Amino acid sequence: MISRAHRLRDSQEFRAVSRTGIKYRTPSLVVSARPSPNSLNRFGFVVPKRVGNAVTRNLVKRRLRSACSEFVDTPFGLDFVLRAEKPILDLNFQQLQDEVSKAFETLQKRSK
Numbered sequence: 001m002i003s004r005a006h007r008l009r010d011s012q013e014f015r016a017v018s019r020t021g022i023k024y025r026t027p028s029l030v031v032s033a034r035p036s037p038n039s040l041n042r043f044g045f046v047v048p049k050r051v052g053n054a055v056t057r058n059l060v061k062r063r064l065r066s067a068c069s070e071f072v073d074t075p076f077g078l079d080f081v082l083r084a085e086k087p088i089l090d091l092n093f094q095q096l097q098d099e100v101s102k103a104f105e106t107l108q109k110r111s112k
Helices: 011-020 054-071 086-090 093-110
Strands: 022-025 029-035 042-046 078-084
Touching: 011 029, 011 042, 011 078, 022 093, 029 093, 042 054, 054 078, 054 086, 054 093, 078 093
Parallel strands: 042 078
Antiparallel strands: 022 029, 029 078
């Protein structure tokens, strides 16, 4: 579970990270990142309707939250917004975890 302090909750925060942050794209995921104002890693998730119905979108969000939970205490100091695309449904959890970790490491290197 990702604690409240580690979540993006305001739509303005989502917009700021998505528009001004650096991006990492895969066929199933777009990850945007920008430095966090309080040096905590914070995460936000966007799963649009084109991914599927409400049940499917909630499943994708749960899987993304679980994949990100291991990065809560890493010293990145970034805000992340993860946007799911339709091919995410074809990935098993291990593949999703690998994509997320590669995206976070790449964005952390690029943000310095």
